[in-house]
Amino acid sequence: MGEAATRLRGQLRELLRARIPADFRGAFTDDPVDLDIAQRFCRYLAAQGLLCLAWPEEFGGRDASVWEQTVVREEMWAHHEPRGAQYMGVNWVGPTIMRHGTSEQQRDHLPPISRGEVIWCQGFSEPGSGSDLASLRTAARRSGDGWRISGQKIWTSYATMAQWCFLLARTSTGDRKQQGLTVFLVPMSDPAIEVRPIRAMLGPHHLNEVFFNDLEVTQAHVLGTVGEGWKVVQEVLAFERVGIARYARCERLLQTAPGVLGDDWDDLPAELRGRWTRMLVHCRRARLLAYRVVAMQSEGRVQPSDAALYRIAVTTLDQHSAEVLTEIASYATSSNEDAERFRLDVRDHWNYSQAATVASGSIEMQRILLARTLLPAAS
Known part of the structure; x- marks a missing residue:
């Protein structure tokens, strides 16, 4: 990545040590203090x-390279993502508004994102149309000069705290289900929107149901062209999937293990140490696949299948490394602070990993997408 990226990585690690408590495990725990820590840190970064x-x-950035932004992404994910939900706005909501938004939408939405002042949620998945996103039923019907939106979304992360929703709804029907979809940028404060949290082991804020009860919107809420939302969403998903650098978190935990276990490391079975080594190799593989997609995105030629390949690698890494780390943690007999923190970090990693192959598009759908690209005659 170069010397600038190396310096930046060192700078970020110093900031994390100085401003994020050692026992921080993400913004979305049962303790509201953790969210406050993330919000303050996010504004400080901004x-x-x-x-x-x-x-x-012009949109609040520094015109730095995509590789420097990748360093930020990696260091944040390696340390329990202390930006909280801001990665959505930074990685894909903001860039999508830059490419497809009107000047008014850019003026209204980009400065608050760049200052770390606003949280977005994503209104995509629905009951019965999660992995098959194009089959969604949430409908936007013409009402005068605008639309009335009715329907239900599910698994919507951060909906309880978000100020805005990046919403996909059907405005018309066509020969293919991907036709007639439109993206709307809607305020979560509207009384026509109801949010119901879903309890889960991931903790609060991660999973919610969202109901749209005749939500009234205008042309000003439409992102891009009416009926062309599927093209926007395909671009969004490519940016979203590579923007979650979980490989950095996996590698940090794996690298931490020998030092935390100390003399207990010698008691690990040779087979388990071998699996630990393979997981480190898999971390590097996922990292290189991510870099490949980042390079393509910087040249404007990324395809959904490229992001799918990375997503398959990183989600399987998440789960396989969680299994290895859980076994390793069972050998940590010390009761010191570092060992206890390691055990808790591994447990948190395992909890998150269980949803990895379903979130942001199931691994089965990623494999189908990749297969259709490799075998176009079969699609």
Whole structure:
């Protein structure tokens, strides 16, 4: 990545040590203090020009390289993502508005994202149409000069705290289900929107149901062209999937294990140490696949299948490394603070990993997408 990226990585690690408690395990725990820590840290990053540093200056960035933004992404995910939900706005909501939004939408939405002041949620999945997103039923019907939106979304992360929703709804029908879909940018404060949390072992805020009860919107809420939302969403998903650098978290935990176990490391079975080594190799593989997609995105030629390949690698890494780390943690007999923190970190990693192959598009759908690209005659 170069010397600039190396310096940036060191700078970020110093900031994390100085401003994030050692026992921090993400913004979305049962303790509201953790969310407050993330929100304050996010605004601090923004004030230092480190939140959206690869964005153009006119939109609140520093015109830095995509590789410097990748360093930020990796260091944040390696340390329990202390930006909270801001990665959505930074990685894909903001860039999508830059490419498809009107000047008014860019003026209204991009500055708050670049300052770390706003949280977005994503209104995509529905009951019965999660992996098959194009089959969604949420409908936007013409009402005067605008639309009335009715329907239900599910698994919507951060909906309880978000100020805005990046919503996909059907505005018309066509020969193919991908036709007639439109993206709307809607305020979550509207009384026509109801949010119901879903209890889960991931903790609060991660999973919610969202109901749209005749939500009234105008043309100003439409992102891009009416009926062309599927093209926007395909672009969004490519950015979203590579924007979750879980390989950095896996590698940090794996690298931490020998030092935490100390003399107990010698008691690990040779087979388990071998699996630990393979997981480190898999971390590097996932990282290189991510870099391949980042390079393609910087040239404007990324395809959904490229992101699918990375997503398959990183989600399987998540789960396989969680299994290996859980076994390793069982050999940590010490009761010191570092060992206890390691055990808790591994448990948190295992909990998150269980949803990895379903979130952001199931692994089965990623494999189908990849297969259709490799074998076009079969699609």
